[in-house]
Structures are given as structure tokens and as C-alpha cells.
Amino acid sequence: MAGPSVPATFLLKDELDIVIPTIRNLDFLEMWRPFFQPYHLIIVQDGDPSKTINVPEGFDYELYNRNDINRILGPKASCISFKDSACRCFGYMVSKKKYIYTIDDDCFVAKDPSGKDINALQQHITNLLCPSTPLFFNTLYDPYRDGADFVRGYPFSMREGAKTAVSHGLWLNVPDYDAPTQLVKPLERNTRFVDAVMTIPKGTLFPMCGMNLAFDRELIGPAMYFGLMGDGQPIGRYDDMWAGWCVKVICDHLGLGVKTGLPYIYHSKASNPFVNLKKEYKGIFWQEECIPFFQNATLPKDCTTVQNCYIELSKQVKEKLGKVDEYFVKLADAMVTWIEAWDELNGTPAAAANGSA
Amino acid sequence: MAGPSVPATFLLKDELDIVIPTIRNLDFLEMWRPFFQPYHLIIVQDGDPSKTINVPEGFDYELYNRNDINRILGPKASCISFKDSACRCFGYMVSKKKYIYTIDDDCFVAKDPSGKDINALQQHITNLLCPSTPLFFNTLYDPYRDGADFVRGYPFSMREGAKTAVSHGLWLNVPDYDAPTQLVKPLERNTRFVDAVMTIPKGTLFPMCGMNLAFDRELIGPAMYFGLMGDGQPIGRYDDMWAGWCVKVICDHLGLGVKTGLPYIYHSKASNPFVNLKKEYKGIFWQEECIPFFQNATLPKDCTTVQNCYIELSKQVKEKLGKVDEYFVKLADAMVTWIEAWDELNGTPAAAANGSA
Numbered sequence: 001m002a003g004p005s006v007p008a009t010f011l012l013k014d015e016l017d018i019v020i021p022t023i024r025n026l027d028f029l030e031m032w033r034p035f036f037q038p039y040h041l042i043i044v045q046d047g048d049p050s051k052t053i054n055v056p057e058g059f060d061y062e063l064y065n066r067n068d069i070n071r072i073l074g075p076k077a078s079c080i081s082f083k084d085s086a087c088r089c090f091g092y093m094v095s096k097k098k099y100i101y102t103i104d105d106d107c108f109v110a111k112d113p114s115g116k117d118i119n120a121l122q123q124h125i126t127n128l129l130c131p132s133t134p135l136f137f138n139t140l141y142d143p144y145r146d147g148a149d150f151v152r153g154y155p156f157s158m159r160e161g162a163k164t165a166v167s168h169g170l171w172l173n174v175p176d177y178d179a180p181t182q183l184v185k186p187l188e189r190n191t192r193f194v195d196a197v198m199t200i201p202k203g204t205l206f207p208m209c210g211m212n213l214a215f216d217r218e219l220i221g222p223a224m225y226f227g228l229m230g231d232g233q234p235i236g237r238y239d240d241m242w243a244g245w246c247v248k249v250i251c252d253h254l255g256l257g258v259k260t261g262l263p264y265i266y267h268s269k270a271s272n273p274f275v276n277l278k279k280e281y282k283g284i285f286w287q288e289e290c291i292p293f294f295q296n297a298t299l300p301k302d303c304t305t306v307q308n309c310y311i312e313l314s315k316q317v318k319e320k321l322g323k324v325d326e327y328f329v330k331l332a333d334a335m336v337t338w339i340e341a342w343d344e345l346n347g348t349p350a351a352a353a354n355g356s357a
Numbered sequence: 358m359a360g361p362s363v364p365a366t367f368l369l370k371d372e373l374d375i376v377i378p379t380i381r382n383l384d385f386l387e388m389w390r391p392f393f394q395p396y397h398l399i400i401v402q403d404g405d406p407s408k409t410i411n412v413p414e415g416f417d418y419e420l421y422n423r424n425d426i427n428r429i430l431g432p433k434a435s436c437i438s439f440k441d442s443a444c445r446c447f448g449y450m451v452s453k454k455k456y457i458y459t460i461d462d463d464c465f466v467a468k469d470p471s472g473k474d475i476n477a478l479q480q481h482i483t484n485l486l487c488p489s490t491p492l493f494f495n496t497l498y499d500p501y502r503d504g505a506d507f508v509r510g511y512p513f514s515m516r517e518g519a520k521t522a523v524s525h526g527l528w529l530n531v532p533d534y535d536a537p538t539q540l541v542k543p544l545e546r547n548t549r550f551v552d553a554v555m556t557i558p559k560g561t562l563f564p565m566c567g568m569n570l571a572f573d574r575e576l577i578g579p580a581m582y583f584g585l586m587g588d589g590q591p592i593g594r595y596d597d598m599w600a601g602w603c604v605k606v607i608c609d610h611l612g613l614g615v616k617t618g619l620p621y622i623y624h625s626k627a628s629n630p631f632v633n634l635k636k637e638y639k640g641i642f643w644q645e646e647c648i649p650f651f652q653n654a655t656l657p658k659d660c661t662t663v664q665n666c667y668i669e670l671s672k673q674v675k676e677k678l679g680k681v682d683e684y685f686v687k688l689a690d691a692m693v694t695w696i697e698a699w700d701e702l703n704g705t706p707a708a709a710a711n712g713s714a
Contacts, residue, residue, distance in 0.1 A: 113470070136648065137563035139525065139617050140532060140547065147549060149542065152535040153564030153598040155648050156641065168496065175497060178509040185506065190497065192504060194553045201561035206494035207510030241510040260496050284513065291493065291512050 011125050013039055013060075016099040018121075019091035023047045024105065025054040031109050033058070035119050039101075042091040044069075047083055064090060076344070079337040084230025086239030088210065092217060092224050093342050099128060100221070101214040103265065110172045110266040113193050123263035124167045124214035127197055131161025132257020134202040142197040142259070165220040165256040166247060169212035170194075171267040176209045178237075179280050182273035197261040202252045205294055208244025212265045215247075222306040223250045225338045228331050235327070236279030241287070242331075245294040250309045253299040282325075289324045293317075307339050314339075368482050370396055370417075373456040375478075376448035380404045382411040385462050390415070392466075392476050396458075399448040401426075404440055421447060433701070436694040441587025443596030445567065449574060449581050450699050456485060457578070458571040460622065467529045467623040470550050480620035481524045481571035484554055488518025489614020491559040499554040499616070522577040522613040523604060526569035527551075528624040533566045535594075536637050539630035554618040559609045562651055565601025569622045572604075579663040580607045582695045585688050586636075592684070593636030598644070599688075602651040607666040610656040639682075646681045650674075664696050671696075 018036055020026065021044045029036060033056070041061035045053050049065035069090050070077045080090045085104065092100055101121055110118045130144040135158050143150045143159070150159050175190040200206050215224060223246050226239035251258050297316055303309045318332035375393055377383065378401045386393060390413070398418035402410050406422035426447050427434045437447045442461065449457055458478055467475045487501040492515050500507045500516070507516050532547040557563050572581060580603050583596035608615050654673055660666045675689035 137557055137561050137617075139527060139563060139566070141551060145549075147545065147547065149532070149534060149538055149545065151564050152533045152538075152566065152594070152637075153601070153644065154535075155644050156537075157645050170496060175506070176509045177506060178511075180513075181506055181509075188504065188506065190504065192502075192552055194498060194551060195549055196551045196553060200494055201558050203560045204494050204558035206496060207508050209496070209509065237509070244510070260494075280509075287510065287512050288514050 010122075011099060015097055016101060016125070017042050017091070017095040017097045019044065019088055019095070019100055019102040020105060021046055021085040021088035021091070021102075022053060022105045023051075026056065026105060027054075028105050028108060029056050029059060035109075035121050039121075040097075042095055044087050044091045046085065046087050064094065072345075073341050076337050076341040079225075079228070079334040079341060081226065081229045081233070081239065082231040084233075084236050084239060085210070086226035086229040086236075089224060089226040089239075089243070089338075092221055093338075093345055095217060096346075098216060098218050099125070099214065100217050100224075102210060103213075104211045104267075106268045107171070107211055107265040108268055110264040118263050118265075120169055120212060120263035120265050121214075123197075124169060127167035127259045127262075128164050128214055128216055130164060132164045132199040132259055133158065133161050134199050134252070134255075134257050135162075137201060138198075141261075142199070145197065162255050162257040163216070163219060164259055165216050165251050166208075166258040167214040168206070168208055168258065168260040169214070169263045169265060170261065171209075171211060172264045174267040174270045176211060176267070177270075178284070179273045179277035180284075182270060182276065186270075186273070193264065194261065197259055200248070200258045200260055205245055205248050205291060206258070206260065208240050208247065210240030210243070211267065212263070213240070219256055220247055220251060220306055222339060222342050223247045223310050225310070225335060228327075228334050233327070234325075235281075235283045235286070237276060238280070238283040238287070241283075242290075245290065246310065246313055249294055249297050249299070249313065250306060253303065253309055254306070282327075286324060290321060293320055307343065310339055311336060367479070368456060372454055373458060373482070374399050374448070374452040374454045376401065376445055376452070376457055376459040377462060378403055378442040378445035378448070378459075379410060379462045380408075381462065383413065383462060384411075385465060386413050386416060388466050392478050396478075397454075399452055401444050401448045403442065403444050419451075421451065429702075430698050433694050433698040436582075436585070436691040436698060438583065438586045438590070438596065439588040441590075441593050441596060442567070443583035443586040443593075446581060446583040446596075446600070446695075449578055450702055452574060453703075455573065455575050456482070456571065457574050457581075459567060460570075461568045461624075463625045464528070464568055464622040465625055467621040475620055475622075477526060477569060477620035477622050478571075480554075481526060484524035484616045484619075485521050485571060485573055487521060489521040489556040489616055490515065490518050491556050491609070491612075491614050492519075494558060495555075498618070499556075502554065519612050519614040520573070520576060521616055522573050522608050523565075523615040524571040525563070525565055525615065525617040526571070526620045526622060527618065528566075528568060529621045531624040531627045533568060533624070534627075535641070536630045536634035537641075539627060539633065543627075543630070550621065551618065554616055557605070557615045557617055562602055562605050562648060563615070563617065565597050565604065567597030567600070568624065569620070570597070576613055577604055577608060577663055579696060579699050580604045580667050582667075582692060585684075585691050590684070591682075592638075592640045592643070594633060595637070595640040595644070598640075599647075602647065603667065603670055606651055606654050606656070606670065607663060610660065610666055611663070639684075643681060647678060650677055664700065667696055668693060
């Protein structure tokens with residue numbers, strides 16, 4: 001009974017780009033070669049632009065450093081973070097492909113419980129090509145997977161599902177913890193392989209991690225802005241969280257789906273919790289204000305494109321979160337700049353994304 | 358950082374009852390002996406009361422047949438279904454324990470991927486004694502499990518969680534499919550062991566199956582009414598679904614949590630899909646009306662007990678679903694009768710359940 005059948009777990013090179021933010025040589029790509037080499041890489045070099053980043057032979061890539069970003073965006077480059085992996089969103093903007101996969105350079109190929117290498121990219125593609133089920137919870141998880149379906153009591157009118165805009169993958173080994181949790185549990189490692197993909201229900205926010213993330217750029221790209229972090233900003237490590245809150249509110253409004261679960265990558269090294277605490281310090285307070293704000297945010301019905309939704313959200317950010325700290329006024333302005341830059345690089349705004357039929 | 362630590366995965370005999378609806382000898386208990394024998398069983402015999410149900414030696418139990426139900430409840434026995442496993446809710450009413458576990462008599466002990474027998478009851482107890490996280494999604498699933506925690510970006514103010522009212526377990530082998538899906542996929546078996554427990558977010562409904570279900574009777578008992586099904590009624594096989602919709606709306610209102618996932622039981626035999634289709638026929642249409650009704654149902658703030666919430670919900674059912682079919686008018690009346698009978702057997706209404714602190 002699972003609605004659309006989903007044979008394709010493969011995309012052509014002209015359908016997907018892999019975006020990697022980095023400050024170092026990309027030796028980690030060696031391990032990913034069998035899975036990534038068929039695709040084009042967009043490398044966003046962070047920090048000192050005079051440094052040379054080595055990319056292993058045989059990969060097809062373009063590389064942008066800070067000078068490139070400044071040259072391409074001019075004054076609008078101010079919306080792209082510096083000295084923070086938030087700079088990766090520049091790669092989303094310059095891509096011309098339908099799908100994006102972004103991964104951190106300390107993430108390696110994980111193994112499934114049988115010991116087999118996990119092709120994370122393939123699982124993301126499957127997730128994105130299968131519908132989501134945001135309106136009602138299916139207790140056997142993704143009903144479109146082999147061997148699964150909608151359970152008794154799942155309304156038939158909702159089984160067509162919604163278009164999937166985002167696929168959020170997880171991490172074995174070092175989990176994505178905040179600095180306080182890292183400090184308290186320095187040795188905790190994630191060894192639990194949960195064999196599930198699920199839709200995050202409509203109306204529910206989640207902490208979106210940018211370490212292992214894929215999305216449909218045509219459906220949700222302009223909302224994937226990773227904010228103002230790092231150099232000159234009062235916070236870091238909230239870039240992907242910010243994007244996740246905005247993206248989820250807009251997906252819910254437009255009837256699009258967000259999935260989480262498989263695939264796992266192997267996250268090799270915990271970042272320094274003391275450095276992280278400094279970066280996160282203000283964010284830990286601010287998220288207590290931001291999350292209720294996003295939980296209660298509603299968008300007017302006439303916002304039918306991602307761009308419209310995002311501009312509307314920026315106004316609400318300025319009005320409501322601007323009271324929490326001056327930073328959010330600056331961020332709201334940067335959200336507008338981001339959309340202007342996106343539209344400048346991508347031509348006329350994308351057609352309205354209307355979600356499920 | 359996981360808030361309350363949860364050492365206890367054990368309950369005393371005076372804290373939990375196991376409720377089993379049946380029409381046959383309970384040979385299936387042999388397999389459960391190591392796990393169930395320490396507890397008291399409440400057996401609700403369905404169908405012909407003159408038939409004798411054999412219970413294996415050594416179990417401590419009480420058994421109620423239709424004559425007992427009629428004698429104990431008098432005219433209010435009309436709210437308890439006949440010739441449908443919905444009759445099990447009578448067992449919830451006569452129990453005096455804090456926790457209930459209910460299981461079908463065609464459910465056996467499942468094995469985990471290492472081949473070890475799964476103590477389903479123990480996992481349910483763990484689920485019920487651990488808090489839930491209904492207000493925000495944790496991507497590493499239950500943050501209170503060993504080796505897991507709240508991920509980066511999870512607001513600290515929400516890490517205390519909410520009291521857990523319901524633990525919904527799953528099924529290996531024969532999945533809980535509706536008749537149309539059974540007809541289309543007669544051979545589909547669930548072999549995927551998903552090693553996860555998760556909270557169903559606030560505001561999201563789910564299809565609650567009564568086959569392998571535990572709950573906190575003090576927190577949510579009066580809402581666990583399995584409706585009017587079977588003999589003399591136009592539908593069957595929607596008893597647990599009905600309870601699940603009501604329970605979830607009330608848990609959301611009272612700030613209580615609902616979990617799903619582990620534990621698995623082994624469901625041995627699919628029921629006859631042709632018989633099921635006849636029972637489900639009207640429900641398949643009606644659920645298309647019921648689910649939007651429950652998705653939009655709101656309860657007034659002054660409803661602070663489960664009983665108040667349930668009576669209020671019965672009024673809304675009569676008013677709104679009564680237009681769909683006369684059956685819902687009868688069901689709404691039975692909901693009131695159920696609460697009257699519950700209070701009669703259990704003394705004054707339970708104190709207000711206020712959920713998390």
C-alpha cells in the first residue's frame with residue numbers, strides 16, 4: 001500500500017553537489033572516494049585565503065576562499081560568516097544543482113552492524129526521493145522502506161505523503177553534544193545503530209546538525225542560511241541550529257517534509273569543549289528565547305515561496321528577537337541580504353514550492 | 358547531563374497489573390512465565406461466559422467474564438464492548454495498581470538481534486519510569502538511555518522532560534496492518550529491529566496499538582477507554598485507535614509524555630483480512646473525519662483532571678463527530694458512562710495530573 005514506489009537511489013552528477021567547508025587539506029576524501037568521486041564538490045575554504053588546501057587527485061571540484069566570496073558577492077558578502085563553518089552556506093548559493101549534500105571534514109565512512117561500509121550519500125538520496133509523512137506518526141517509522149508500510153489506523157488520505165526537503169543524518173562515535181555535555185561526559189561515544197528513518201512531525205522543531213545533511217535546494221535552498229557566526233560575532237556553533245529552526249518552520253508552512261535518522265557517518269574527533277563553551281555561551285541563553293519564538297511563529301498564507309517566507313521570518317526575528325539582543329537585529333538584516341544575494345546569483349526567485357499534491 | 362537518572366527497571370507486584378483479553382486457553386503465558394509470574398494478571402474473558410479458560414499453573418490471576426462485568430457494573434456495563442478485544446479496558450477499571458501492561462494472547466517473546474529473549478515488560482517499565490520529551494525532538498532518540506543524551510541545540514530548560522504516561526511497544530513478525538494492507542501484502546513480515554525509544558511530540562497523533570501497551574493508570578487511566586466495538590456495533594478494530602487519539606490529546610493538554618518504540622514482542626499470527634475488512638470497513642471512512650477532529654481538538658484550561666478532560670472531549674465528539682454518524686452520539690454517551698463507572702469503582706476522581714514540574 002506504500003504510495004509511490006521509489007526505485008531510484010541514484011542521482012546524476014548534474015543533479016547533486018557536495019559542499020564541504022574546511023580549513024585544512026581534504027585527506028578525509030580518500031575514504032569517501034568510491035561514493036563521492038562521481039559527484040562535483042564545492043569546497044568553501046574558511047580562514048586565511050592565502051593558505052593552500054590540497055584536494056586528493058581525481059575529484060572534480062571548485063574551491064572558494066574568502067577573497068572569492070568577497071569578489072562574487074561584493075558588499076553582500078557580509079552575510080557569509082568568516083572563521084566558522086557557517087561559511088558553508090555560500091556553497092549552497094553558488095551551486096546550480098537540485099540537491100546538496102554537506103559534510104564536515106572530520107566525518108568518515110561508518111560501518112553498519114554487519115561491518116559493511118555505509119554509503120551515506122546514497123541513503124540521503126533515497127530519503128530525499130521518498131515522500132515524508134509530517135501529518136501523522138507512523139509507528140513502524142518510514143512507511144516507504146522495504147519491508148515496512150503504514151500501520152493500521154494510518155489515514156489513507158495521508159499516505160501519499162509530502163515532498164521531502166531535508167534529510168538529516170546522524171553520527172556514530174563522537175555524538176554532537178554541546179559544550180556543557182562534552183565537559184560532563186568527555187568519554188561518551190555513540191555506538192547505538194538505530195536502523196530507522198523518520199519524518200519529524202509538522203509543528204515539531206529539532207536540532208538540525210550540519211555535519212551530515214542533505215536537502216533539496218529547489219524546494220528549500222533559500223532557507224538554508226547558516227547565519228552570522230564566528231569572527232566578529234558574539235556566538236558560534238549555532239549556525240546549523242538557526243538554519244534548522246527556520247527551515248522547519250518554513251517546511252511546515254509549505255507542506256514539505258523533514259527526515260532524520262539514517263545514514264550514519266563516523267565522527268572522528270570531538271572539538272575542544274572549552275573553545276566550544278566560549279562560542280556557545282550566549283547561544284545557550286538565547287536558544288531559550290529562540291525556540292519558543294520559532295515554535296509560535298506563523299507565516300501568512302500568501303507566503304508561497306521560500307524567499308517570501310524567509311523575508312517574512314526575518315521581519316519577525318527583528319521585531320521579536322531583536323528585543324533579546326541587538327545581535328538579532330543584525331542577523332535579521334543579514335537574512336535579507338542572504339536572500340538578495342541568493343536571488344542575484346540564481347536569477348528570478350524559484351517558483352512556489354507547494355509541497356504535496 | 359541527562360536529567361533524572363533512572364536506576365529502577367523493576368516494579369513490585371502491588372505496583373503493576375497485566376491485563377489480557379482472551380477467548381481461549383492462555384497457553385501463551387508459558388513462554389512469558391519468567392517475566393510475568395511475579396505480577397498479578399487480570400484476565401478479561403470475551404464471548405461465551407460459560408466457556409472455561411485454562412490458565413497455566415503458578416500464575417496469580419483474577420478472571421472476569423461477561424456475567425461478572427454485568428454484575429459489577431450493572432446498567433453501566435453497556436460501555437464495555439462484547440465480542441471484541443476492546444473489552445480489555447474493563448481490566449484497567451478494576452485494577453487498583455499504578456501501572457498497567459496489556460498484551461494480546463497471540464504475542465510471544467521476541468528475540469533481540471543477539472538472539473536474547475526480550476523482557477518486554479521490563480522495557481515498558483523503564484520507559485514509564487523515564488521522563489518523556491514531548492516539547493522538542495531529540496535526534497539521538499531517548500536522551501535518558503545509557504550512552505545517549507540531549508544533543509547540541511536542545512534547550513536546557515526542557516531537559517527535565519515530562520512524566521511519561523504511555524509506553525507503546527512494537528511487533529516483530531506480523532505487523533499491525535489494516536485489512537487492505539493485509540490483503541495486498543499477505544506475506545510481509547517485520548524483521549527490522551529498531552533499537553530506539555522515542556517520545557511522540559506534542560501535537561502529533563499516532564496509531565496506538567493495544568497489542569503491547571503499558572501506561573500509568575494514575576496519570577491517564579480514565580482516558581484509556583477502548584470504545585464501543587464488536588457485537589451490536591457498526592465497527593471493530595478501532596478500539597485502541599480511539600483510545601490513542603483521546604489519550605494523546607489529553608496527554609498533550611496535561612503536559613504528559615507518550616513513548617513508542619522498544620520493546621518488541623513476536624506477533625505470531627495475522628488475523629483474517631476478510632473478517633478484518635468487514636470490521637474496519639466503516640472505520641476506514643470515519644478515521645478520515647476523526648483524525649482532523651482530534652488534531653484540532655483543544656481542551657479548556659480548567660480541565661485539570663483526566664476525567665474532566667475526557668468528559669469535555671465526549672461533548673466535542675457528540676457535537677462534531679455526531680454529524681458524521683449516529684454511532685458517535687452513542688459513543689459519546691458511552692464515554693460518559695465509562696467515566697461514571699470508573700469513578701464508582703475507583704472512588705473520588707484521581708487528583709489532577711499536572712505533568713512535568
